[in-house]
Amino acid sequence: MEEQLRPIHYLDHNVKEAFEHFASQLSQVRRAGISKATIGIELTEDEEPARTPVADLNSNLIKLNVNHLSYVWTCCYFFTGMQDLYYKAAMQDKPVVILEQTPVVNKMNHTFYWGRSLNSFHSEWPSNTVYPSSNEPYVEGANTIFLYAVCYLMFHELGHLVLHRDLTQFIQRVKGRYYEKTIDDVRRIRNMERQADSYALDCMLSTASDDRQRYMIAIGAIVGIFTMFYSLQNTDIRGGTHPDLDDRLKLVMKSIKLTEEYHSIHMQATSSIGLQTFLKLTETEFRPEGKNLSYADFKELEKDIFDLLSDTKAKYNQRWPFNFKPE
Numbered sequence: 001m002e003e004q005l006r007p008i009h010y011l012d013h014n015v016k017e018a019f020e021h022f023a024s025q026l027s028q029v030r031r032a033g034i035s036k037a038t039i040g041i042e043l044t045e046d047e048e049p050a051r052t053p054v055a056d057l058n059s060n061l062i063k064l065n066v067n068h069l070s071y072v073w074t075c076c077y078f079f080t081g082m083q084d085l086y087y088k089a090a091m092q093d094k095p096v097v098i099l100e101q102t103p104v105v106n107k108m109n110h111t112f113y114w115g116r117s118l119n120s121f122h123s124e125w126p127s128n129t130v131y132p133s134s135n136e137p138y139v140e141g142a143n144t145i146f147l148y149a150v151c152y153l154m155f156h157e158l159g160h161l162v163l164h165r166d167l168t169q170f171i172q173r174v175k176g177r178y179y180e181k182t183i184d185d186v187r188r189i190r191n192m193e194r195q196a197d198s199y200a201l202d203c204m205l206s207t208a209s210d211d212r213q214r215y216m217i218a219i220g221a222i223v224g225i226f227t228m229f230y231s232l233q234n235t236d237i238r239g240g241t242h243p244d245l246d247d248r249l250k251l252v253m254k255s256i257k258l259t260e261e262y263h264s265i266h267m268q269a270t271s272s273i274g275l276q277t278f279l280k281l282t283e284t285e286f287r288p289e290g291k292n293l294s295y296a297d298f299k300e301l302e303k304d305i306f307d308l309l310s311d312t313k314a315k316y317n318q319r320w321p322f323n324f325k326p327e
């Protein structure tokens with residue numbers, strides 16, 4: 001019998017190629033840092049729930065996991081479709097954009113909800129959903145965004161391998177089962193995470209030669225961060241040992257300067273649509289008091305959502321202050 005390959009393997013080669021392409025475009029110093037460490041990629045396949053990529057400081061491997069990649073792909077697919085439908089609806093100048101339940105929308109939802117379920121338990125890719133190899137609307141766009149999003153996540157891990165080699169002992173200590181982290185430990189880990197985020201953006205942006213490429217990197221990073229938002233079951237976006245998710249998103253929005261207005265509007269729209277989707281998934285009402293729901297642009301809308309998320313964080317901190325504010 002022929003071996004059954006999981007649908008996400010369709011893109012294995014492209015992921016490797018895209019990562020190597022970015023790596024080969026880096027400055028000499030950065031390339032030297034990578035080649036000195038002989039960094040490799042390991043793709044694991046098992047029947048465990050999706051695990052986010054990790055950097056193994058002992059083996060120098062960036063470990064990816066098939067269920068997680070499948071989940072990321074369903075996010076990319078959903079995003080591509082959402083964006084298109086959103087623009088089409090916005091063109092009709094409706095005050096509130098509601099996506100009609102069409103066969104395409106149903107398929108998008110079905111595929112995305114299955115992808116999300118991989119964060120809780122493993123199941124095979126259902127035959128009635130859309131695949132990376134499907135000949136369907138939005139798949140080609142999804143496959144492209146997927147490569148950028150996965151590269152962003154991989155470059156974050158690469159950042160740990162390149163920047164945090166000297167901290168192996170510290171990391172092992174704080175990861176110990178019976179070790180209780182101090183406030184300083186948490187601050188230190190958060191800083192490392194922020195450094196890895198910046199490293200990923202800096203590296204990828206340094207390879208871009210025009211606005212279009214910077215824009216694609218932005219979309220990949222934004223969608224990469226939204227994969228973290230969408231794996232949550234509630235609005236607690238505080239990162240614990242990681243920076244809070246809204247702060248990670250803000251870092252991307254702030255770091256990437258696009259010159260073409262067309263691109264910057266699309267970047268803003270992607271962030272705003274992504275945030276609205278998160279509110280919808282967590283059943284959070286979004287009706288800022290005393291405000292009408294018409295916004296001049298995506299930026300204004302996004303600001304309101306960020307404010308809402310900050311308020312939510314403050315409430316979580318009051319009720320459940322396990323978290324530490326960044327310095």
Ligand SMILES: [Zn+2]
Nearest residue numbers: 156160193196
């Ligand atoms: Zn990290």
